[in-house]
Amino acid sequence: MAGVPSTETTSTSDVDEVLDAVVTRMGGARREGQHEMARAVAAALEGDTHLMVQAGTGTGKSLAYLVPTLLHAVRTGERAVISTATLALQRQVLGHDLPLVAEVVEEKLPRPPAVALLKGWHNYLCKHKVTGGYPPEEDTALFDMAPESASAAEEHPAGSARDDSLGSQVVRVRAWADETDSGDRDDLVPGVSDKAWRQVSVTSMECIGQSCPLRSECFPEAARQAARTADVVVTNHAMLGIAASGSPGALPEFDALVVDEAHELPSRVTAQASVELSAPAVERVARLARRQAGAATQALDDAAALLRTVLTATPEGRWPEALPPEIEGAVRAVADAAREVLSSIKQDSVKAGAKEGDAGGGLAQARSAALVLFEITDRLLSDRLRNREDVVWLSRGMGPGEAIKINVAPLDVAGPIAGHLLAGRGAVLTSATLTLGGTFDATASSMGMGGADYEGLQVSSPFDYGRQGILYVAKHLPKPGRDGTDPQVLDEIAELIEAAGGRTLGLFSSRRGATAAAEAMRERLTTPVLVQGDDSIPSLVRSFAADPATSLFGTLSLWQGVDVPGDSCQLVLIDRIPFPRPDDPVIAARTEVVAKRGGNGFMAVSATHAALLLAQGAGRLIRGVADRGVVAILDPRVATARYGTFLSRSLPPLWPTTDPRVVRSALRRLRGEKA
Structure with missing residues (x-):
């Protein structure tokens, strides 16, 4: 598919030999767990089977899947897709690991491997829009484009260009348009706000396609053409989500799939398949249709x-x-009116308008907006809610001016993941946190796989968790309440940070809790305390890593992806078990379904959600073989509740204790060792 297939297969000796060569070239040492994983990946790809691999920090899992994947793809002619959840890992794979592996692998292959990067259409600059082929975007987006990942939002925050006006940002992007070879937003440094980027990019639905006068210079089309001829395509979970949601053309045809950070896949697919409807969104479609297409919009x-x-x-x-009858009636009225607008903006007129210059882009924007609106209403009026395929709820924005919205999310994404992504091909799903409660069952089920559908492998870690770290559960503290942070908990936090001399990453279940704790600690402690919201996440993490006396408090953005090895992070504080909100509509609906089938809805949904986040949070502590420290969970339910054992089994095997004196003494010794 990706090239001329060969009858040659990839042997375990080949994999071992190439992996040794790559690691040697990097100046590293052989790790048996890494080789065990690489051999298992090769077997899964050769046999078109499904493999789940839990490989913790320090295993070197990216090299363990890249070596067999490149060998397999070139030798068989079968294209492989590799997906990551975060921009940071995508950059590591593309900018460092993959080129090095390709250089070594090439010596074993008849030709060099061809590698391509593929992202969503709106991640690329549109030359036609830059040259005036589309009207300027309005101040607010019609339907917010889902970010590729949490890190995408953090690495392109509005604050990253806080000193630039919107106009100056757009001017800078337009100048960059004449220099860039990729048009990829991530290649623009420093970045710009989402609002500025919308002035120079379009979605795939807004693209005027073959009618575009700059089609031959189209950046997203060039990326897709490269992907259609590559041996290996590197993409992100958002693109997998689009494909799983019934748009297989989002990706080129492929025969093998590797999903890194696979624990994130179900939530990313859910996000891509979720939509919302509000009155302001409908009003904006009407404005676009009037201004750009001259359509009648009274209805x-x-x-x-x-x-x-x-x-x-x-x-x-x-x-x-x-839907309640009055809601259904209003949605039906929107659907009928959107259909009328669509009928008045024919696809042929979009193509004809494109030949006339500016009008083509405006017509495409108007038609795209009307089509998205109609599809949302059509989904709301379908049998998906009645058939328990969708969860639908009304939400009211917390801030001033926020719209009242009808929200729609899929009840379950296991079927789409299994059917559109995994079926009929070899697949490898890997992460540091795939086993919950000690087994792969929960994670496999969330991706539509039963026990007979996959092989599970836990590779040995280079870390000696029992010697390097302590798991401290503050059993003596009161059960967390709903009203702020308990004074006893604040006392505990202060005493632990004092013992550690700063060096603390505080992970909180809410922004309010993180802020309240930070304010209290700033009054009590002499060491600096940073809190999420003070600056962008990357800047905060850099400041935290640079000064061991500093503590950093935050919420979900810090639970995953923060990598601060060494002395700066010797204490990870977790304020409470991160259960989802009990009134979360999707969680509540999924819990009900499990209960109706005779299962334990709380354990299958809420406890599993909490276990995954706890494992991710605890994983922030030991990032290298020399790291030492404490994970302190300030929620006694981990030690006292019946589900506590399930949660504990999901965590790294640190040495456990509930004795605060032992923990403080250990932290003081660590601080003294580094003094």
Whole structure:
């Protein structure tokens, strides 16, 4: 598929030999766990089977899957897709690991491996838009584009260009457009805000395609053409989510799949398949249709007003079985009006307008917006809610001016993942946290696999967790309440940080809790305390890593992906078990389904969610063979509740204790050793 296939297969000796050569060239040492994983990956790809590999920090899992994947793809002619969840890992794979592996692997192959990077259409600059082929974007997006990952939002925050006006950012991007060879937003340094980027990019639906006068210079199309001829395509979980949601053309044809950070895949697929409807969104479609296409929009304006009225009068919450009659009537009015607008903006007129210059882009934007609106209403009016395929609820924004929204999310993504991504091909799913409660069962089930559908492998870690770290559960503290941080908990936090001399990463279940704790610690401690919101996440992490006396507090953005080895992070504080909110509509619906099938909904949904986050949070401590420290969980339920054992089995095998004196003494010794 990707090239001329060969009858030659990849042997375990080949994999071992090439992996040894790569590691040697990097100046590293042989790790048996890494070789064990590489051989298992080769076997899965050769046999078109599914493999789940839990490989912790320090295993070197990216090299362990890259070596057999490149060998397999070139020798068989079968294209492989490699997906990562974060921009940081994608950059590591593309910028460092993959080129090195390709250089070594080439010596074993008849030709060099061809590698391509593929992202969503809106991640690339549109030359036609830059040269005036589309009208300027309005201040607010119609339907927010889902970010590729949490890290994407952090690495392109509005704050990253906080000293630039929107106009100066756009000017800078336009100048960059004449220099870039890729058009990839991630190659623009420093970055710009989402609002500025929307001025120079389009979605795939807004693209005017073959009618574009700059089609031959199209950056996203060039990326897709390269992917269609590559041996290995590196992409992200957002693209897998689009493919799993019923748009297989988002990816080139492929025969093998490797998913790194695979624990993130179900949530990313859920995010890509979720949509929302609000009166302001409908009103914006009407404005676009009038301004860019000259369409009559009275019916759509009236439907938006009706929707606003009924949503304002409807209480917040989930609709378990069907839309309320008044809501259904308003949504149906929007659907009918959107259909009228679509009928008035024919696809042929979009193509004809493109030949006339600016009008083509405006017509494409208007038609795209109307089509998205119609598809959302069509989904709301379908049988998906009644058939328990979707979860639908009403939410009211917390901030001033935030819209009242109808939200739609898939109840389950296991079927789409199994059917669209895994079926009929070899697949490797790997992460540091795939086993929950000591088994792969929960994670495999979330991806549509039963016990007979995959092989599970836990590779040995180079870390001696029992000697390098302590797991401290503060059993003596009160059970966490809903109203702020308990004074006893604040006392515990202060005493632990004092013993550690700073060096603390505080992981909190809410922004309010993190902020309250940070303010309290700033009053009590002499060492610096940073808190999420003070600056962008990358800047905060750099400041934390640079000064061992500093502590950093935050919420979910810090639970995953923070990599600070060495003396700066010797204490990881977790304020409470990170259960999802009990009123979360998707969690509640999934819990009900499990219960109706005779299962334990709490354990299958909430406890599993919490176990995954706890494992990710605890994993921030030991990042290297020389690291030492403590993971302190300030929630006694880990030690006292029946589900506590399940949670504990999901954590790294640190030495356990509930004695605060032991922990403080250990932290003081660590601080003294480094003094």
